[in-house]
Amino acid sequence: MESSAEYWLTRWLLQRGLGAIYLSAFLVAANQFRPLLGERGLLPAPRYLRGLRFRDAPSLFHWMASDRAFAACAWAGVGLSLLAVSGFSESFGTPFSMTVWALLWLLYLSFVNVGQTFYGFGWESLLLESGFLAIFLGAAGTEPPEALIWLYRWVLFRVMFGAGLIKLRGDACWRDLSCLDYHFETQPMPNPLSWHFHHLPSWVHRAGVLFNHLVEVIVPFAYFAPQPFAAGAGVLTILFQGALIVSGNFSWLNHLTLVLAFSTFSDAQLGLLLPLQAPALSPPAPPHLVLVWMVVALVAALSYRPARNLLAKHQLMNTSYEPWHLVNSYGAFGSITRPRYEIVFEGTDAPIPDETAPWRPYEFRGKPGDPRRLPPQFAPYHLRLDWLMWFAAMPSRQFEYPRWLIMLVARLLQGDAATLALLRANPFPEAPPRFLRARYYLYRFTTRAERRQSGCWWRRELVGEFLPPLSLEDRGFREVLRRLGE
Structure with a gap:
């Protein structure tokens, strides 16, 4: 030595x-x-x-x-x-x-x-x-x-x-x-x-x-x-x-x-x-x-x-x-996902949350949303909510609704300032939306030709509904929040 x-x-x-x-x-x-x-x-x-x-x-x-x-x-x-x-x-x-x-x-x-x-x-x-x-x-x-x-x-x-x-x-x-x-x-x-x-x-x-x-x-x-x-x-x-x-x-x-x-x-x-x-x-x-x-x-x-x-x-x-984290096992990316799915939250002030309502999307700081937005650089800073949104969108976890995700919906409907600060912007700065929904998209990088033509970094395809329109006025949703201890 x-x-x-x-x-x-x-x-x-x-x-x-x-x-x-x-x-x-x-x-x-x-x-x-x-x-x-x-x-x-x-x-x-x-x-x-x-x-x-x-x-x-x-x-x-x-x-x-x-x-x-x-x-x-x-x-x-x-x-x-x-x-x-x-x-x-x-x-x-x-x-x-x-x-x-x-x-x-x-x-x-x-x-x-x-x-x-x-x-x-x-x-x-x-x-x-x-x-x-x-x-x-x-x-x-x-x-x-x-x-x-x-x-x-x-x-x-x-x-x-x-x-x-x-x-x-x-x-x-x-x-x-x-x-x-x-x-x-x-x-x-x-x-x-x-x-x-x-x-x-x-x-x-x-x-x-x-x-x-x-x-x-x-x-x-x-x-x-x-x-x-x-x-x-x-x-x-x-x-x-x-x-x-x-x-x-x-x-x-x-x-x-x-x-x-x-x-x-x-x-x-x-x-x-x-x-x-x-x-x-x-x-x-x-x-x-x-x-x-x-x-x-x-x-x-x-x-x-x-x-x-x-x-x-x-x-x-x-x-x-052991709980002191003194000597641990490590590893990363033992498996690679093939298609990329994303959950996109949208809100509306309309009294009826149908397709004719004006839905406005919530943009996260790091994870893909707007196809025209260049993916940002954040590391080594860790965007914890964005990372969990990636896990939640995996096909193997589709239609699983962990407590944190349901509470995220509730906080957005409440217009909670601390929660909104985790996002890139608040699309409802004056008052929180009446309804909130989540849509499930398939995202792919654009080709070079598509990028030149559209200016987009991503192309996306709507797969379906991840969460139906929810409201704090909805009795069923209030009951879910009550069971969660909110």
Whole structure:
């Protein structure tokens, strides 16, 4: 192993990168948690916490489940993230650094463990696992504990190798190399370049799948190889994650994985691009080293189930095995959807909600709606409601109406300002609509010729009705809301 003094710049990048991801995550919580999970949210966290034991879902909100507490914790996380990004947290010794990173981890754990389906994404656990290790990285003036650098490589290995295996074991299109013929069009939230990636030649798509298999299945083993092989594996991983970042919106999954790839480099390699001078470094204090080796032992013990999962015939994807999210299983896109369906909400003020009524659509911030609108770029910021709308529109879930979706309809009919702030615009700024309906569309990217002729990025075809016209004056709908506890 290389001297731990060779990883000062590696630690510097890991801490700054993790701080930036935490910042994005807490900004999402500050802006979205209350309308999604607050006291009058679509899935109220206070209701969820009733009867839930702390040991099953550790969270500060067991003792302070209110909108004020949610906001205070989110903005506290933003402030602590800025300390981490700026390096201020590393300037006053290891105890101060550990305190900042421990608070970041505890605050975010508190949100994740009460976030229900809105926080049910693999990158939540990935941030918590990576953030937990960051508690013990040490301050700027101490040598980085080398064992932690290797633990970050172990996290990176599980992210990449887990994603590779879930694909090879999953959809046949990963084996016949055709998945990218569909992926850019049907991914959860396309970005401004997705249309262009979709129209690349078929041979480029197949080469992309081969590159995916190379980087996710073969390259991860080189993370543990001597230099310069480990760094070479890191370069390939960064290039791969960069391609994913520019071709779609996957929250902070790719950005965080890219940050983890910094653990494969030594200071000598990183210094070629970042000529920063390390300060005089002192060895970690004995108590710090004891904590580090306790963490190593804990991770080793908790790694049994994730490692076994990698070898299992029925591999689990994005799974936590304990409520602290310390060592997890990861994976993505084991199956690829072929057709893309979207749910479009529309409202009207007309007294009779028939086809002659003037229906106005609600536009979401990120998911496709208006065919003329260029898909926007939001990642690493995570639009949680938009993502769940993608899941709700899947053919396998057609005509399933989860609680959050029914409550979304109710909030739009009520003209709830917090809920409307999650959308791109409010088509009823003066008063909420009398009726609201949801229509089910098949969306496809336009061809190059269609794009030139119509100016549209999408073409869509009405499939049918997802929800009939609903009103707060309707007795049946009021009864549904009553049963939901509204």
